[in-house]
Amino acid sequence: MIKTHKICWFRGNVFSTLIWTALLVLSTSCNQSMASTLRIDTGFTPTFTDNFQGDFVYINGIREQKDGKVLVAGWFDNVNGTSRRSIARLNGNGSLDLSYNPGSGVDNEIKTIGLQADDRAILAGYFDSVNSVSKKNLARLNLDGSLDTSFTARADSPIWAMDISDDIIIIGGQFSEVNAFGRENVARLNANGSLDSTFNPYAGVTSGGGTHWVRAVATIPTIIDIVGTRADKVLVGGDFTAFNYAPYNRLVRLTNTGAVDTSFNIGSGFNDYSVVTSLAVQPDGNYLVGGTFTSFNGTPRYRIARLLSTGALDTSFNCVVNGGYGEVDSIALQEDGRIVIGGNFTTVNGMARMNVARLNPDGSLDMEFNPGAGTDATVKTAISTGQGQILLGGFFTLVNGESRAHVARFNGDPSMAGGAANPYTVFAGGKDDWNLNP
Numbered sequence: 001m002i003k004t005h006k007i008c009w010f011r012g013n014v015f016s017t018l019i020w021t022a023l024l025v026l027s028t029s030c031n032q033s034m035a036s037t038l039r040i041d042t043g044f045t046p047t048f049t050d051n052f053q054g055d056f057v058y059i060n061g062i063r064e065q066k067d068g069k070v071l072v073a074g075w076f077d078n079v080n081g082t083s084r085r086s087i088a089r090l091n092g093n094g095s096l097d098l099s100y101n102p103g104s105g106v107d108n109e110i111k112t113i114g115l116q117a118d119d120r121a122i123l124a125g126y127f128d129s130v131n132s133v134s135k136k137n138l139a140r141l142n143l144d145g146s147l148d149t150s151f152t153a154r155a156d157s158p159i160w161a162m163d164i165s166d167d168i169i170i171i172g173g174q175f176s177e178v179n180a181f182g183r184e185n186v187a188r189l190n191a192n193g194s195l196d197s198t199f200n201p202y203a204g205v206t207s208g209g210g211t212h213w214v215r216a217v218a219t220i221p222t223i224i225d226i227v228g229t230r231a232d233k234v235l236v237g238g239d240f241t242a243f244n245y246a247p248y249n250r251l252v253r254l255t256n257t258g259a260v261d262t263s264f265n266i267g268s269g270f271n272d273y274s275v276v277t278s279l280a281v282q283p284d285g286n287y288l289v290g291g292t293f294t295s296f297n298g299t300p301r302y303r304i305a306r307l308l309s310t311g312a313l314d315t316s317f318n319c320v321v322n323g324g325y326g327e328v329d330s331i332a333l334q335e336d337g338r339i340v341i342g343g344n345f346t347t348v349n350g351m352a353r354m355n356v357a358r359l360n361p362d363g364s365l366d367m368e369f370n371p372g373a374g375t376d377a378t379v380k381t382a383i384s385t386g387q388g389q390i391l392l393g394g395f396f397t398l399v400n401g402e403s404r405a406h407v408a409r410f411n412g413d414p415s416m417a418g419g420a421a422n423p424y425t426v427f428a429g430g431k432d433d434w435n436l437n438p
Contacts, residue, residue, distance in 0.1 A: 040399055046080055046405070061073040061111075063115050068387070070092075070385075071113060072090060072393060073086060073110040074109065082096055087110060105130070106125075111126060114163065120148065122139075124173075140153075152193055161173065161217045168191065170187075170219055172213075181195050185204035200258045201258040203245060212240040219281070237278075237289065267311075271293050275292050277292070301318075302319075303328045303345065317362060319348065322347045323346025327344050329381075332384050339360075371410070374400065379392050381393045388412035392410075
């Protein structure tokens with residue numbers, strides 16, 4: 001596989017698109033000869049448990065730090081038998097990193113986790129305290145896991161989604177206030193947690209009488225001039241049918257000021273009673289969308305679709321995800337353009353795939369990644385690591401019939417090694433750093 005680590009940016013980013021297109025062509029033609037089949041890592045067996053009789057554990061987010069250690073967030077009480085409440089850090093072999101100590105941890109559920117450039121973790125979700133200090137749904141941890149008391153951001157109601165790009169934080173959820181200022185469902189924070197007053201979605205979600213929320217967000221890095229000035233747009237998904245009183249069915253794009261971007265035209269959008277739960281921005285400027293839907297703008301699309309930057313459906317990408325609860329909750333892009341999806345499903349393009357699969361760039365099923373019997377329950381998060389490994393987190397306790405208590409790792413693909421050092425790696429949740437202008 002060919003990797004590109006430096007790109008000269010031009011207005012419109014034509015050069016970057018050409019490189020990405022060439023990379024995809026090369027990866028598609030070389031997949032059969034270069035990549036080996038990924039298999040479950042038998043030596044990576046961290047165990048996440050709760051303090052109740054039942055198995056009440058959710059893993060909602062996984063992020064890899066620059067040193068290869070892995071942060072795991074969700075709702076749990078213990079890791080490998082040691083008390084860790086909802087947030088923990090693992091060493092590369094799956095053992096608990098005892099040097100990362102969040103004290104009494106988080107009192108409720110972390111819905112999403114992100115990393116700033118210095119590897120400090122931003123936690124967002126549904127909680128009231130961190131290490132017994134009042135923290136309403138937002139917090140930042142230092143590199144040793146201690147609470148960063150200088151980060152005072154808070155939201156009045158749960159946060160379901162977050163994306164971090166160049167340390168700027170986008171959050172989405174069911175809140176109406178952030179840092180005591182009115183912000184409906186979407187907000188942008190500066191690196192220090194202060195509210196970015198230049199970004200205001202005004203009425204936010206305007207459907208459902210307060211029961212419809214934002215479930216996914218993705219930053220679209222946007223260059224507006226030759227000197228590299230950023231004016232990032234934001235992709236927003238959920239179960240809404242209108243945003244700021246404009247008809248946008250489950251997906252909307254906002255400008256750098258938070259206004260609805262009317263140049264993004266999705267027609268009738270996604271079908272009724274569906275939810276957009278995951279987003280990813282590809283380096284060529286197209287958008288991958290995952291969720292529970294079965295159609296887009298009247299055309300059948302089952303749980304995953306790719307849209308052009310105009311909002312039109314990319315008809316060259318057609319993947320059918322079916323069975324189970326019928327949902328794609330996580331999308332992770334690999335350097336070679338292949339796509340890891342996680343959720344709750346039983347088939348992909350007619351082939352058996354239980355809750356996790358990898359797609360080729362055109363949406364066809366990548367047969368080199370075969371998880372066997374898959375997982376026994378939902379995969380909520382997936383990432384591709386710096387060693388070409390695939391990490392999964394979710395509700396599951398079995399992977400291909402082997403015991404795995406909510407976190408599992410597949411061995412690295414030799415053609416993908418080095419991904420963490422590449423600043424253009426795209427992680428689950430939608431982040432990308434290719435700086436494209438849609």
